[in-house]
Amino acid sequence: MAPGSRAARPGTAEARLTAAVRRLQAEVDGLRRAQHSRAVIEQAKGLLAGRLGCSPEEAFTQLSWLSQQSNIKVTEVAAGLLGMAVPLAVQDPAPQMTPAADISRRFARRAPAAPDPATAALPSVTLLPEETTARYHLTCAAMGTVDDVHHLAETIWSEGLRHLGATAVLIGVLEPDGAVRLVSTHGLPRSVASAWQRVPSTLNVAFLKAVSNGRPLWITQEQAAAAGYELLGDGDLRACLPLNQQGRIFGVASIVWARDFHPDTTTRAYVSALAEACGRRVSQMLDGPGGQAVASPAAHWVEAVLESLPGSHALLSPVRDAAGQVEDWRFDLCSPEAMDASGRTADLICGRRLLDLYPHASSAGLFDGYLQVLRTGKPFTMEPTPLVLATERHQIPVIMSVRASRFGAGLLVHWRYHDAERRLLARLERVQRLGDAGWAEWNLITGEVEWSAETYAILNRDPAHGPVQFTALHRYVAPEDRDILTAAAERLRTDHEPIDLVMRLHRNGVRTPVRLVADPVVDGLGRLACVDAAVRRLPDHSGHDRQQ
Structure with missing residues (x-):
């Protein structure tokens, strides 16, 4: 009763309503218990019908007879019979038994006599004191009604x-x-x-x-x-x-x-x-x-997230041995664009195990890296690394990077192959060497500067010293051409006007003609955010145009 409430006076409407609610609650509880019992009895009838080769009606007759002989409720007898199927981890060893003897093993004593041959094979029963197996099946039946x-x-x-x-x-x-x-x-x-x-x-x-x-x-x-x-x-x-x-x-x-x-x-x-x-x-x-089963109400969006991710992503679940140790990983979900080096798509990857598809994962450090993520929750990253992937037909050399983060009880993994990028960069480097040209990028927002190897060579600067800022580029230009570069740089800065000029570099007493092409990159607010440039060394011809 809630604090402050008072008992209803007999004969009043409130008292009658309280009595009706209690009666209905008792009926609901009784129906619930009956539903629990009915589920156990039906399972036991099926077990007896299958083992004794009789009909369900005859099986129920046998249950009733066992109940009368042992003075135990039919529900408890049924639960005791079903107890043989309880998945207990440790059980006492027992010899092979006939169905009737197997049933009798659940009980402590046999009936002294049986009314007819059909019931002669069935024992009179007394449940073990702890009633462990009966409680298990009754509890399972109760859970089934929730x-x-x-x-x-x-x-x-x-x-x-x-x-x-x-x-x-x-x-x-x-x-x-x-x-x-x-x-x-x-x-x-x-x-x-x-x-x-x-x-x-x-x-x-x-x-x-x-x-x-x-x-x-x-x-x-x-x-x-x-x-x-x-x-x-x-x-x-x-x-x-x-x-x-x-x-x-x-x-x-x-x-x-x-x-x-x-x-x-x-x-x-x-x-x-x-x-x-x-x-x-x-x-x-x-x-x-x-x-499709889900782990939690929030997990339904996992697949939606993977659907929206570009590239190769997968949700991996650990596969454990009998001792609980992780022995492999299973691809549960993949992004639509997921693909491996051998051309397998998401449909061919999902449901497969990691080591079945990629045995190299164990020796390349991927497997141990995934274990660390699962144990510590800290992301694992493998930078672009040369690997040799074994396929059904041949081995494929690749350059691969991987990143894994813990996601629920598993991992969210992203992998990427860098072979196309590597080939493109190699081709670009060859073209730069052939054309004696290089490129440079100046990020005016972050201050980051990046030069190609050939640009260092053209400007005769040691790569160990790093690149210089765009505003310091005039230091490499011969004195007579510095004003040209300074003016062009000012127009690029204020008017966002591209640069395309020929000038002479002055390094270590040597004047070298070069052509500089630079384009401004403007952000959404109209500010100069970046300068992308290319520089090419020219043949040293006298009388060349100083500006084009």
Whole structure:
């Protein structure tokens, strides 16, 4: 009852309305429990029908008989039978059994007699004390009826974890930038849940560790303090379990115990199995239109972003071995223009593994660089590097640069081949040498200056000293031609008039005729932003025109 409210007087309209609401709520709860039970019973009927070769109706008769013989509810008997399929990580070794004997292994004693041959193969049953497998299937059935992800954490707690003493359940999904967004919590104070609604990947929070390495993390408060982890809420022990969808980690479940709790191997396996079932249910509820699964409501725009990026970009997901170590990377999405050196397009790259397509990635430092990005969150850059790519037919020498950044649980990678640029520059250098010409660029906004190698040679300047500013170019000109260059430079600066003149350079006592062509580059505000120029050494003929 809310603070300050008072109980309704009997017989009043308010009292009748309160009673009606309570009755309807009880009916809804009953229907929900019945729905949970019906799902478990139907699964058990299918299991018995398949193993005993009987009809579903006969299978239900067998369930009812087992319930009567063992004095256990039909739902619990059904859940116990289904428990054989629980994906526990550790199970006791057992010999090969017939279906009937396999069923009886879930229970502690057999029936003394059977009413007819059909039921003779079925045992009378008593569930194991912990009822682990029954709870698993009942919890899965309960999760299947939840249609709002916000209520999922409470359902998992009430159906599958409350009996273990768990006090809080947190479910989060990955955002594209690697952060975890809480989508469902139970037992966590509202102020804490609100403050930690979105947990950036840069923070040292315990459950982010499980997301980054893809392995479950069971950690006590003392261990967390020693490791420098921040914890959400109070609790002596918490399990941080990654949520998977078709081999991809898309979120995390964190379960908290406030009191001293020491789970054994079976309990840990049970909790892990619940987390796997939770991951399946969360992914179903977060499926996008058209049936394509998404990691979070924000992830739907990842493909849209890649669609708009020019060049070769891809979203890579780590492929882990049984120990949780990254053994490869998978191309999940590619930009439309993505292409590799052998001509494979985006359609032929998506879905493939990195090392299958490019074995050189392991020895070239790419694989280790990607691992560093995943572990630290710091981008990785490989400058243009000569590589030899192995294809199905031959090997291709290329010059390739790569940049990778962490994106959710994977990487956003951009690669570029510089062979065309290298060939173009080589051709340009040959033309410059043949024509005894060079080029120069002066950025008047940033002050950056760039010269070609041939320009240094024409001006007889040591490349180790770097280029000079455009305003200092007159120092290289013979005294009798400096005024011509100064006037032309002034017109370019004030009137944005291009320069095209012949003048003589004076370096080390030698006068060399050159032709200078310079064009102004004007920005949107009408300011001179850059000067692009070319200079060519001319034959030393007397009487040449000094200005053209």
